[in-house]
Amino acid sequence: MKTIRLNAIALAVSALAVGFLSSSASAQTVMRISVSTAQNSHQGVAIDTLAKEVEKRTNGRYKIQTFYGGSLGAEREAVEAVQLGTQELTWTSTGPIPNFVPEVKILDIPFLFRDYAHARAVLDGPIGQDMLKKFESKGIKALAWGENGFRHMTNNKRAINNPEDMKGLKMRTMENPVHIQAYKGFGIIPTPMAFTEVFTAMQQGTVDGQENPLSVITANKFEQVQKHLTLTGHVYSPGVFLMNKGAFDKLSPADQTAFLEAAKVAAKANRDRVDEDERTAVKYLSSKGMQVVENVDKAKYQASLAPVFADFEKQFGKANIDKIRNYK
Numbered sequence: 229m230k231t232i233r234l235n236a237i238a239l240a241v242s243a244l245a246v247g248f249l250s251s252s253a254s255a256q257t258v259m260r261i262s263v264s265t266a267q268n269s270h271q272g273v274a275i276d277t278l279a280k281e282v283e284k285r286t287n288g289r290y291k292i293q294t295f296y297g298g299s300l301g302a303e304r305e306a307v308e309a310v311q312l313g314t315q316e317l318t319w320t321s322t323g324p325i326p327n328f329v330p331e332v333k334i335l336d337i338p339f340l341f342r343d344y345a346h347a348r349a350v351l352d353g354p355i356g357q358d359m360l361k362k363f364e365s366k367g368i369k370a371l372a373w374g375e376n377g378f379r380h381m382t383n384n385k386r387a388i389n390n391p392e393d394m395k396g397l398k399m400r401t402m403e404n405p406v407h408i409q410a411y412k413g414f415g416i417i418p419t420p421m422a423f424t425e426v427f428t429a430m431q432q433g434t435v436d437g438q439e440n441p442l443s444v445i446t447a448n449k450f451e452q453v454q455k456h457l458t459l460t461g462h463v464y465s466p467g468v469f470l471m472n473k474g475a476f477d478k479l480s481p482a483d484q485t486a487f488l489e490a491a492k493v494a495a496k497a498n499r500d501r502v503d504e505d506e507r508t509a510v511k512y513l514s515s516k517g518m519q520v521v522e523n524v525d526k527a528k529y530q531a532s533l534a535p536v537f538a539d540f541e542k543q544f545g546k547a548n549i550d551k552i553r554n555y556k
Contacts, residue, residue, distance in 0.1 A: 255289055256288060256289055256290070256291055257289065257290050257291070258291050258292075258293060259290065259291070259292045259293070259316035259317055259475070260292070260293045260294075260295060260300065260315055260316055260317065261275045261278065261279065261292050261293070261294055261295070261316070261317035261318060261319065262275075262294075262295040262296070262298070262299065262300040262301070262306050262315065262317075262318050262319070263275055263295075263296055263297075263298075263318070263319050263320075264297070264298045264302060264303050264306075264320070264321075264423045264424060265296065265297065265423075265444060265447050265448060266296055266297055266447050266448065267294075267296045267297075268447065269443065269444075269447030269448075269501075270375075270376070270377075270443040270447070270498050270501040270502045270505060271296075271319055271374075271376075271447075271467070271498070272294075272296055272447075273497050273498055273500075273501040274319050274374050274467070274469070274494050274495070274497065274498035274501075275292075275294045275317075275319050275494070276294055277490075277493060277494040277497040277498070278292065278317075278319075278469065278490050278491060278493075278494035279291075279292035279293075279294050281489070281490035281493050281494060282486060282487060282490045285486035285489065285490055286483055286486050289483075290483070290486075290487075292316075292317065297424075298422075298423065298424035300315060300318075302422035302423060302424045302425075303318075303320045303321060303323060303324050303422070303423060304324035304327065304403060304422070305422075306318040306320060307320055307324055307325070307327075307328060307368075307470060310368060310470050310471065310472050311328065311366060311367045311368055311472070312367075312472075313367075313472045313474055313475065315472070316471060316472050316475050317469070317470065317471045317472075318469075318470050319374060319467055319468070319469050319470070320467065320468060320470060321376050321402070321465055321466070321467050322335055322336060322404075322465065322466050322467070322468065323402030323403060323404045323407070323423075323465075324402070324403055324404070325468070326404060326405060326406070327403070328363075328366050328368065329359075329362050329363050329366055329368075331359060331362045332359060332362070333404075333405065333406050333544070334406075334544045334548060334549065334552065335359075335464070335466055335552075336404055336406040336407055336463060337406060337410075337463075337537075337540055337544070337549065338410045338462045338463050338529075338530075338533060338536075339462065339463075339526065339529070339530050339533075340463075340464065340549070340552055340553055341378075341464040341552075341553075344375075344377075344378075344499075344502075344503070346555065347375070347464045347466070348375070348499065349555060349556075350552055350555050351373040351375075351466060352373065353555065355551065355552060355555065356373055360372075360373070360468075363470070363473075364473055367472070367473050367474070368470050368471070368472065368473055369470070369471045369472070369473045369476040369477075370468055370469070370470055370471075371468075371469040371470070371471055371487060371488055371491035372468070372469050372488070372491035372492050372494070372495045373466055373467070373468055373495060374466070374467035374468060374469060374494070374495045374498040374499065375464075375465065375466050375467050375498065375499055375502055376440070376441045376443060376444055376465035376466070376467050376502070377441030377442060377443050377444075377464070377465060377502045377505075377506065378441055378461040378462075378463070378464050378465070379439045379440055379441055379460070379461070379462055379463045379464070379465050380439060380440070380441065380442065380445070380457060380458060380459050380460050380461060380462075381394065381399075381437065381439045381457070381458045381460050381462070382437045382438055382439070382440075382445060382450060382454040382456060382457045382458075382518075383397055383399065383436045383437025383438075383454065383455075383456050384430070384433075384436055384437060384453075384454055384455050384456070385397060385436045385437070385456075386456065387456050387458070387519060387521055388456065388458040388460070388521060389458070389521055390525075390528060391414055391415075391528055391529050391531075391532040392415075394414045394415055394416050395414070395415030395416070396415065396416075396417065397415075397416050397417065397436045397437060398416075398417045398419055398435050398436045398437075399411060399416045399417065399418060399419060399435060399436060399437050399438060399439060400419050400420075400421050400426050400429060400430070400435045400437070400438040400439075401416075401418040401419065401420050401438075401439070402420065402423075403420045403421075403422075404420075406540075407463065408420065409536060409539070410462075410463075410533060410536050411439075412536075413532065413533045413535065413536035414529075414532060414533070419434075419435050421435075426438055426448075427448060427449075427450070427453060430450070430453040430454060431452075431453045437454060437456075438450070438454075439460075439462070439463075440465075441465055441502070441505075442505055442506055442509035442510070442513075443501070443502050443505040443506075443509070445457070445509065445513065446505060446509050446512060446513065447505075451513050451516040451517065451518050452516075454518065455517075455518065455519060456518065456519050456521075457513060457518050457519070457520045457521070458520075458521040458524060459510070459520070459521065459522050459524055460524055460526075460529060461524070461526070462529060467498065469491045469494065469495070471487065510522065
């Protein structure tokens with residue numbers, strides 16, 4: 229009888245232990261986040277840092293699985309998935325964002341930002357923070373701004389020394405109406421396509437070239453399929469951490485703060501990697517055989533877009549553009 233009683237107690241203790249372990253395991257919520265570039269990139273750094281910081285700040289109750297290289301879909305598809313709630317998080321450039329939040333289009337105006345310090349100050353200040361709130365009515369919680377960097381032109385046809393050299397080039401562009409309008413102003417034949425298709429399109433000659441920040445060009449080994457690079461710096465490309473609003477709203481206030489603070493840390497890591505890439509990329513790409521035009525008269529490029537700028541002032545309001553352009 230005593231043996232039976234002891235066995236019963238042992239079974240009860242074992243059952244309690246299993247129940248405790250099961251409840252501990254179930255207490256962890258797993259989420260997913262994706263980017264369109266490789267893990268060893270400024271975007272990979274962004275989501276890796278976010279995942280680490282969220283897990284640390286929530287004591288492991290939230291685990292974020294990270295996916296790279298568009299494995300969960302291209303940027304627009306990932307934003308749609310976050311909006312629908314079939315994916316919890318993503319990090320994306322602002323390329324596809326105007327399809328969801330039209331107010332963000334203004335950030336894609338060429339030559340709007342003077343330099344990195346100016347762009348970051350705008351996004352981290354009242355203008356950028358107010359813009360993040362615009363996402364909420366679309367079912368998306370924007371956690372923080374990150375960045376891709378200033379965009380430059382690459383192609384396989386010829387060196388771009390002046391705006392006239394861009395005429396007739398078939399260039400991949402983001403699915404972004406502001407970019408497309410501006411590049412038509414340069415005389416480019418814009419060819420919108422998802423980022424995940426770009427390398428193959430250039431390799432096969434479907435397009436002559438593309439435009440992206442140095443961080444993106446190096447991370448995706450575009451030097452393997454492109455001969456010429458010109459440091460036009462024609463558009464600043466922000467990035468943004470997005471989360472399904474329903475998923476965010478279900479978090480406790482403390483966990484909401486943890487996600488927001490984690491995104492700030494991740495944004496800094498993302499920007500730091502962009503800064504690092506900017507310091508080393510030109511030398512690296514030159515060593516791989518790319519012909520780089522470093523000295524660019526940006527005033528000429530801006531002058532060639534005068535009619536486009538006039539139309540942008542009608543679209544967005546001159547005062548709104550100047551508010552960003554002159555922000556200090």
